[in-house]
Amino acid sequence: MNEQESAEEVIEEREYVVPIKKLMRGSKGYLRAKKAAKVLREFISRHMHTENVKLMEEVNRKIWERGIRNPPRRIKVRVIRTRDNVVKVYLIE
Secondary structure: OOHHHHHOOEEEEEEEEEOHHHHOOOOOHHHHHHHHHHHHHHHHHHHHOOOOEEEOHHHHHHHHOOOOOOOOOOEEEEEEEEOOOOEEEEEOO
8 A cells, every 4th residue: 555545534445456458349440448448447437436546657657667558457446435536447467
């Protein structure tokens, strides 16, 4: 756990394996990583019942590590809701 995480008051914490490939059907090859980030944000928003979702830098790097055309098929994330109803998405390695 980061120092920043411990400073914030955690209300709820969950872990998900998000099937990015299933949710991205029909997207153009040259826009896949951008769409994958959007799909991940929508998935978390739907499951945590909030619109205020923040993807941490490590999650973004994981999506973009193989370039714009080849995002990962699935990604493991830890989702934390803080007291001010902000949902933060961290990578599980």
